[in-house]
Amino acid sequence: MNRSLSFLFSLVFLMVFGQMANAQTPLIPKLIWKVNRIDLGTILEEQGLQRAEFEFTNPQDSSFILEEILAECGCTSVEFSRDTLKKGDKGKVIISFDPTSAAGFFSKLVVVKGDSGRIQDSLFLEGIAIPYPTNLKLAYPVKLGSLGFRLKKINMGDVFDNEPKVKYVEFFNFGEELLEQGKFSFNAPEYIKMEQVQPFVRSQERGLIRITYDSRLKNDLGFFEDEVSLSWKSSPSDEFKLHVIADLFEYFPPISKDKLEEVPQLLIAQKVIDLREISANSIVRRQVTISNAGKMPLEIRKIQGNCDCLTIESPKNTLAPGESIQLNLIFDPMGRKGIDQRNIYLFTNDPLNPVQLILLKSKIE
Missing domain, CATH: 2.60.40.10 (Immunoglobulins)
Known part of the structure; x- marks a missing residue:
C-alpha cells in the first residue's frame, strides 16, 4: 500500500471513529429554569437590598449538585443549596442586589455551575436604579x-x-x-x-x-x-x-426571508414636498402617489398629521397588489410665519415599514 493510500485510510478511520465516539457520548441536559431573566423594575436607593428568586428543576436521570455561582460584581450576593438533587427535584437560587452600586439601567450576569463543570447556565438580573438626589x-x-x-x-x-x-x-x-x-x-x-x-x-x-x-x-x-x-x-x-x-x-411578528416578497409593501413616490415660499393667506394643495409593491392587499390603518392645519384625504383604505392611489394634502398656513415643517404619518399593515413619514416644508411669508 503506497503512502498516499495509507494516509487516506487512516484519515477515514479517524473520522468514522470520532463520529462513533461522539454518538456514544451522552448529552447532559441543562437545568430547566422557570425564568432565567428577572426585571426588578425601578428601584430607589433607599429601598435597600432587592431579592430575586430563580427556580429550577433537575431533568437528569442522575443526581445533580449545584457547585458554584459566579456573580458579575460585588453588588450582588447569592444564596443557594448545595444538597444533592435527584431527577425532578426543584431548587432555588436567590440573588440580592444593592441599588447603591448603580445609577440608571443595569443588567447583572450570574453564572451557575454544577456537575463538575458539565453544566453552566446564565441568569440575568435587570432593572433601573435611581440614586438619592443631593438637592x-x-x-x-x-x-x-x-x-x-x-x-x-x-x-x-x-x-x-x-x-x-x-x-x-x-x-x-x-x-x-x-x-x-x-x-x-x-x-x-x-x-x-x-x-x-x-x-x-x-x-x-x-x-x-x-x-x-x-x-x-x-x-x-x-x-x-x-x-x-x-x-x-x-x-x-x-x-x-x-x-x-x-x-x-401595531406589533408585527418577525418574518422569514422566504416571505418577504409576499407581504404588503408601501411605496411613497415623494417623501419630501418642498412648497418653497407661500403666503399665510393661501391654502396649498398637493398630491402624493402611494403604491402597494407587495403581493398581498395593503391596508391604510391611519393617516395622522402633526397639526390641525393639515387635512389628508385618501380615496380608499385598501390597495390591491400593484395598485396606486393619490393622497390629497391640504395645508392651511394661516397664523404661521417663517420656516415651517409639517409631518404626515402613514400607518399601514406593511410589516417591514408599518409607519412612514411624509415631510411638508415651506417658508411662510
Missing part, C-alpha cells in the same frame, strides 16, 4: 401641591399593541401627610392604570407610581396625550393632575 428641589422641580416630580409629562415612549407598557414614576412627598397605598386612587381612561408601589410614603420621602398603558384597549395608532388625576382618600381635596403621552404602534 431635592433641583431634582423635583415640578410641584403639584405637596408632591414633587422630575417632569411635567410622563412619557411612556413607544407602546405596542401586543402587550401593555409599564413605567415607574418617582415623586417626593414634600407635605406632612402619610401617603398610604390603600388610600391611593386615580382617574384615567380605561387603558391607563396607576398604583402606588410602596405601602407607605412618609413626609420627606420618595415614592414610586406604577403606570400601565394598554394600547389594545385604546385601539388606535399614533401620538396621544391624556390628562390623569391621582389622590389619596385621606385628603380628597388634594387632587394632582398629570399628563401621560405615548406613541402607539
Whole structure:
C-alpha cells in the first residue's frame, strides 16, 4: 500500500471513529429554569437590598449538585443549596442586589455551575436604579401641591399593541401627610392604570407610581396625550393632575426571508414636498402617489398629521397588489410665519415599514 493510500485510510478511520465516539457520548441536559431573566423594575436607593428568586428543576436521570455561582460584581450576593438533587427535584437560587452600586439601567450576569463543570447556565438580573438626589428641589422641580416630580409629562415612549407598557414614576412627598397605598386612587381612561408601589410614603420621602398603558384597549395608532388625576382618600381635596403621552404602534411578528416578497409593501413616490415660499393667506394643495409593491392587499390603518392645519384625504383604505392611489394634502398656513415643517404619518399593515413619514416644508411669508 503506497503512502498516499495509507494516509487516506487512516484519515477515514479517524473520522468514522470520532463520529462513533461522539454518538456514544451522552448529552447532559441543562437545568430547566422557570425564568432565567428577572426585571426588578425601578428601584430607589433607599429601598435597600432587592431579592430575586430563580427556580429550577433537575431533568437528569442522575443526581445533580449545584457547585458554584459566579456573580458579575460585588453588588450582588447569592444564596443557594448545595444538597444533592435527584431527577425532578426543584431548587432555588436567590440573588440580592444593592441599588447603591448603580445609577440608571443595569443588567447583572450570574453564572451557575454544577456537575463538575458539565453544566453552566446564565441568569440575568435587570432593572433601573435611581440614586438619592443631593438637592431635592433641583431634582423635583415640578410641584403639584405637596408632591414633587422630575417632569411635567410622563412619557411612556413607544407602546405596542401586543402587550401593555409599564413605567415607574418617582415623586417626593414634600407635605406632612402619610401617603398610604390603600388610600391611593386615580382617574384615567380605561387603558391607563396607576398604583402606588410602596405601602407607605412618609413626609420627606420618595415614592414610586406604577403606570400601565394598554394600547389594545385604546385601539388606535399614533401620538396621544391624556390628562390623569391621582389622590389619596385621606385628603380628597388634594387632587394632582398629570399628563401621560405615548406613541402607539401595531406589533408585527418577525418574518422569514422566504416571505418577504409576499407581504404588503408601501411605496411613497415623494417623501419630501418642498412648497418653497407661500403666503399665510393661501391654502396649498398637493398630491402624493402611494403604491402597494407587495403581493398581498395593503391596508391604510391611519393617516395622522402633526397639526390641525393639515387635512389628508385618501380615496380608499385598501390597495390591491400593484395598485396606486393619490393622497390629497391640504395645508392651511394661516397664523404661521417663517420656516415651517409639517409631518404626515402613514400607518399601514406593511410589516417591514408599518409607519412612514411624509415631510411638508415651506417658508411662510
